[in-house]
Amino acid sequence: MPPASSPRFALSSTPALVPLGGHTDHLGATATAEGVNFAVYSESASAIWVCLFDEQDKEIERFELDMHQDNVHAGLIANIGPGARYGLRADGPYDPDQGYFFDPNKLLVDPYARHLDRVFVRSPRLRLAREDAVDTAELVPKAIVPGGGNDLAQPRKKVPGLYYELNVRGFTMRHPSVQGPLRGTVAGLTTRRVIDHFKHLGVDAVQLMPTAAWIDEGHLPQLGLTxxxxxNPVAYFAVDPRLAPRGPQELRVMTDAYRKVGIAVILDVVYNHTGEGDSEGPILSMMGLDPQTYYRWVEVDGKKRLVNDTGTGNTLRCDHPAVQRLVIESLRYYVEELGVSGFRFDLATILGRDPGFNPEAEMLEKIKADPVLKKAILVAEPWDPGPGGYGLGKFGKEFAEHNDTYRDEIRAFWKGENGKIGALAGKVSGSAEIFDVAGRKPSAGVNMLAVHDGFTLRDLVSYHDKHNEANGEHNRDGHNHNSSWNCGVEGETDDEAINHARKRDVRALLATLFLSRGTPLIQQGDEMYRTQQGNNNAYAQDNEITWVDWENGDGALVDFVGALKSFRKAHPAVSHDHWLTGQDRNGARDVMWLHPDGREMTVADWNDSGASVLGMHLRHKDDEVLVWFNRRVEPVVARLPEGEWAVGIQSDQSFEVAFTEGTATLPPRSVVALVRPRA
Known part of the structure; x- marks a missing residue:
């Protein structure tokens, strides 16, 4: 991709370093009345230079930062201003066996860069040994000095009622209202029809998959994939130019538009590793500036080796003050300058490693205590693949957490596994065994059935096995255990009965999600029956596999999801954020668990391994809802509590629920929510 256009900076005379004029308190590039101040943290660099580039990408000046204080190298360059394009070079020890890679031939991106002029690309030249190195400037994005900031935004703190996870490119590339250069960009999310779609669904928190400037994994280019x-981020402050080709202001415009209609924008952030990878990865930024500070290392046979708790080649050193500062300041930048309302932290346990996971680690405590961030929505993916990396339920009341046990147990129930009736009850009532501690509420659990790294809901009921051959790894990548089923045929089919069964199952799954305690999350396209052709790890498919097919989406399913959200919102018996106790309060119990015979579930009923039908009778004040879950393949007659009942919402709308002498006939493979008719 050619360099993006950047504002021209006026040169009243030749750029010049002001001797000892720099200051070290603000890292990165800061425009001042005297010029631009540059400040870079490094504990091991002997020298750091700022290199200026012209519009033709030619290096025109190079200045060594001459102020050194508390491991910060700083310098003031006069006669430049906002719009100037720059990179860094650093010198120091070169000893790969000890984790040092200093090489002035490597142009480096400022870790605090706010705006890049192009995307990152891979090349063997980016990792050549110092003795063989060539200048890498032509391969590396240039940072653009930022100008004045925006009015400071305030996050939309309200606890979300529905999260919607999306990939900016995948969501917008085929949307009919997103045309030309807007496709694949943050700006494409601002069209009226896109926003109306979220409003129709009842979404109040849009979660964008990573936007920070990233680089392809090393094996992808030779496979023709991206x-x-x-x-796989490299520059945490900078929005990737693919998503915001006209600069970070595009994200602020988007968040402002969403705030006006009551929708929070949440960023998926990856403070666990960078795209500089393992010992064979490219030298692009922090690995060339201060690898011992920014990354975790372990000594093996007298040599330093990168810790790989993330499974990606390196691990961010989040217990170091400089890394903590980078994390906090970049998060605050996104909230205050770019208007986001919160964050979903990928592999969030890395934030608390020192080196094992510590829920009270300094990094996590700093996020919770920060006066700006504590007002934001904070969501943890509470695990990483490293030793002891599973931390579900341990992040405290300040965080919500993705609840993988909800996904696994609900899938297992609907798949037909034995002994799952108790797990179903536990999950739809909020996973109290995990989250009912230290004053946390059911909303702390983010319930999901499918997210980006796995099957779509349609594929969940269409494929028994993953089909990731398009990724070029001979189907070895991706999860092998998916608790999926195919309703009789693997993959797409013209069999009408099988297709009906699949859509029926998806509707039952979605109804279960929206009628559960906790906060629901859906991923892009699941509301319209999207497929990825059985690929459950489509990270390298920037093509029709991941691009939402709006033209062929299931509009009736979209309407059903919107109706589920409306029903949930209208019935506090379903959605009120308190723990169900089953105890008598003011003459009524907030929940009773019912056998289809009408009796309250007994110990023997709970222990019945073949149990496949469960009633959940909910009350909150004057609201009363009776939810029936039936996974059998035949209708079931369920006896109802005394009184009049009516269908509030049902997953299989092709089946009429018949009421006869105190019973209701439940459709096969379905969820039915009954309500008391109101006067």
Whole structure:
């Protein structure tokens, strides 16, 4: 991709370093009345230079930062201003066996860069040994000095009622209202029809998959593939130019538009590793500036080796003050300058490693205590693949957490696994065994059935096995255990009965999600029956596999999801954020668990391994809802509590629920929510 256009900076005379004029308190590039101040943290660099580039990408000046204080190298360059394009070079020890890679031939991106002029690309030249190195400037994005800031925004703190996870490119590339250069960009999310779609669904928190500037994994270019998800960041402050080709202001315009209609924008952030990878990865930024500070290392046979708790080649050193500062300041930048309302932290346990996971680690405590961030929505993916990396339920009341046990147990129930009736009850009532501690509420659990790294809901009921051959790894990548089923045929089919069964199952799954305690999350396209052709790890498919097919979406399913959200909102018996106790309060119990015979579930009923039908009778004040879950393949006659009942919402709308002498006939493979008719 050619360099993006950047504002021209006026040169009243030749740029010049002001001797000892720099200051070290603000890292990165800061425009002042005297010029631009540059400040870079490094504990091991002997020298750091700022290199200026012209519009033709030619290096025109190079200045060594001459102020050194508390491991910060700083310098003031006069006669330049906002719009100037720059990169860094650093010198110091070169000893790869000890984790040092200093090489002035490597142009480096400022870790605090706010705006890049192009995307990152891979090349073997980016990792050549110092003795063989060539200048890498032509390969590396240039940072653009930022100008004045925006009015400071305030996050939309309200606890979300529905999260919607999306990939900016995948969501917008085929949307009919997003045309030309807007496709694949943040700006494409601002069209009226896109926003109306979210309003129709009842979404109040849009969660963008990573937007920070990223690089492809090393094996992808030779396969003709590119990273479609963005979970391989290099520059944490900079929005990737693919998503915001006209600069970070595009994200602020988008968040302002969403705030006006009551929708929070949440960023998926990856403070666990960078795209500089392992010992064979490219030298692009922090690995060339201060690898011992920014990354975790372990000594093996007298040599330093990168810790790989993330499974990506390196691990961010989040217990170091400089890394903590980078994380906090970049998060605050996104909230205050770019208007986001919160964050979903990828592999969030890395934030608390020192080196094992510590829920009270300094990094996590700083996020919770920060006066800006504590007002934001904070969501943890509470695990990483490293030793002891599973931390579900341990992030405290300040965080919500993705609840993978909800996904696994609900899938297992609907798949037909034995002994799951108790797990179903536990999950739809909020996973109290995990989250009912230290004053946390059911909303702390983010319930999901499918997210980006796995099957779509349609594929969940259409494929028994993953089909990731398009990724070029001979189907070895991706999860092998998916608790999926195919309703009789693997993959797409013209069999009408099988297709009906699949859509029926998806509707039952979605109804279960929206009628559960906790906060629901859906991923892009699941509301319209999207397929990825059985690919459950489509990270490298920036193509029709991940691009939402709006033209062929299931509009009736979209309407059903909107109706589920409306029903949930209208019935506090379903959605009120308190823990169900089953105890008598003011003459009524907030929940009773019913056998289809009408009796309250007994110990023997709970222990019945073949149990497949469960009633959940909910009350909150004057609201009363009775939810029936039936996974059998035949209708079931369920006896109802005394009184009049009516259908509030049902997953299989092709089946009429018949009421006869105190019973209701439940459709096969369905969820039915009954309500008391109101006067």
């Amino acid at each position: 990273n479609a998800w963005g979970y």
